[in-house]
Amino acid sequence: xxxxxxxxxxxxxxxxxxxxxxxxxxxxxxxxxxxxxxxxxxxxxxxxxxxxxxxxxxxxxxxxxxxxxxxxxxxxxxxxxxxxxxxxxxxxxxxxxxxx
Ligand code: HEC
Numbered sequence: 001x002x003x004x005x006x007x008x009x010x011x012x013x014x015x016x017x018x019x020x021x022x023x024x025x026x027x028x029x030x031x032x033x034x035x036x037x038x039x040x041x042x043x044x045x046x047x048x049x050x051x052x053x054x055x056x057x058x059x060x061x062x063x064x065x066x067x068x069x070x071x072x073x074x075x076x077x078x079x080x081x082x083x084x085x086x087x088x089x090x091x092x093x094x095x096x097x098x099x100x
Contacts, residue, residue, distance in 0.1 A: 028095030
């Protein structure tokens with residue numbers, strides 16, 4: 001990853017971390033800062049990674065748990081999903097599904 005891209009992601013992460021989050025999305029927005037590099041700002045990707053914005057939370061949660069368990073085979077998501085607890089995956093799924 002390029003240094004400028006990393007710097008931009010860290011800037012987004014610190015911005016999100018400094019904003020008050022409600023109990024419902026606690027953690028979700030912060031985790032999402034680690035996903036937006038591929039999935040686009042607020043998950044509205046137009047690139048290689050699929051858009052996540054506004055998709056049903058259940059679908060997003062299920063996909064990530066399937067990557068985590070190895071039931072679904074992706075190019076990169078298997079490794080990424082393994083880095084999060086099921087509760088964290090649920091939180092980030094809720095966060096993306098709530099974006100309009
Ligand atoms: C390095 C780039 C990259 C990062 C970082 C990344 N993803 Fe992905 N994501 C992908 C790609 C590419 C796919 C398509 C499946 C595959 O090839 O692994 C995908 C697929 C998905 C899907 C399935 C979408 C669908 O509609 O079925 C979900 C959900 C998802 N990612 C969530 C996340 C979350 C949440 C994070 C952050 C914790 C994240 N991704 C971080 C590249 C990335």
